[in-house]
Amino acid sequence: MRKKRTTIYDIAEKLNITASSVSRALNNSNYVNENTKKLILKTAAELNYKRNTIASNLRSGQSKTIGIVVPRINQNFFANVIAGIEDATYEKNYNLIICQSNEQEEKEVKCVNTLINQQVDCIVISVSADSHDHTHLKNVIEHGIQLIQFDRVVDELETLKVINDNEQASLEAVSHLIEQGYKRIALLEGPQNLDIFKQRKAGYLKALKKHKIPVVHDLIIENAWTKELGAEGTRKLLSMPKPPDAIFASTSDFSALGVLEVATAMGFKVPSELGICGYSNEAFTEITSPSITTIDQFSIYMGKTIANLYFQEMENKETEVIPKIISIKPKLIIRSSTSRKG
Known part of the structure; x- marks a missing residue:
């Protein structure tokens, strides 16, 4: 059976004093003389009294x-x-x-x-x-x-x-892909009711505009924000008559991992035939083969x-x-x- 927790009333009963005196002593009040305070503290230790910090904090308003x-x-x-x-x-x-x-x-x-x-x-x-x-x-x-x-x-x-600053990070990531010679860059986007995914998409579009690359709406895959959905979107993209040469998994590195697994299974060489960029700098991105370019959010x-x-x-x-x-x-x-x- 669970042992009953010791309270200030148990200490007070043992010493035949008031609970308020015990409380003052435990709070190191000057209104209790030193000898009584020492006795109360000694008895509290003997009875294995544990201070109820939650109750104490709530009394203080925090x-x-x-x-x-x-x-x-x-x-x-x-x-x-x-x-x-x-x-x-x-x-x-x-x-x-x-x-x-x-x-x-x-x-x-x-x-x-x-x-x-x-x-x-x-x-x-x-x-x-x-x-x-x-x-x-x-x-x-x-x-x-x-x-x-x-x-x-x-x-x-x-x-x-x-x-x-999700928009700026995505702008830099897509600009990096373009600077590496990629031209047909696909986007795996997340649910657009969330501001972070809207901002990341905005950065993707801004980078294409900045480098005068036309937007191809068929290269934008909606709600591909898990590994499984990222893999599903990648199969669709890489099965196109003219597949993308890079995929920006703006949702997460898990989506990027799904991209890498599908691309490898379909025989695409990374990075020569397909560039892959993720988001979040998950620990596994350093040890995949090849390692995955990503964005560290600190x-x-x-x-x-x-x-x-x-x-x-x-x-x-x-x-x-x-x-x-x-x-x-x-x-x-x-x-x-x-x-x-x-």
Whole structure:
């Protein structure tokens, strides 16, 4: 049977004193003399008393807890963002509650409502691909909980945001492909209800325009944002009478991996016959054969930036949160899958 947790009332009963005296001693109050304080602390240790930090924090008006909602914990990008947040919050004795939506709006709503009920101080979220109704995020704000959006954000919600310059990163990636001599560049795009995928598509189109390459709509594959969908889109593209000579998997490196596997199976040589560029700098991109050109989003730095932004706002004496957007510039990492000019 589970052992009952020791409370201040158990200590008070053992010493035949009031619970308020025990509480004062445990909080190192000057209203309790030193001898009594030492006796109380000694008895607390003997009874294996553990301080209820949650209750104590709530009495102070803070839970010292940050809730994080991400689409998938097992993706390197989101795992690194969480690690960055943890690095920055650990020194300040904050706890993290981590939830994943699995790209489902219903689960995202449930996660957010759970965190509200847990009375967290802040909710950090990257919205799911299935997210369309954002009432649950407005509810966070109405409860007086700090809301910080990152990576995938809802533009119309005026909150703190930490994002990447997705359009510029895509522009640089596609320009690199063109500079390597690729002319028929296909795009694997993500759900266009998410701003990050709209921005990446905009960067792709801007690069084609800049280099005076006409847009071929048949080379743009919608919603190819998983490895399986990326592979499916690639089979379609490479089966065309005039297939592309490069594919920009703007959704993720997982899509790019799907491209590489299908291209290899169909006998296309990478990078001489087909260039491949992914997005996110997942760990596996360095060890595939050939290694995959990708875009590093500086995810650990993003996590630290999110946490530091929260602490800055905590120190801000203004009661009203002024919407603030911090944009981080990603970096194109050129590897073998697109290097055909040496």
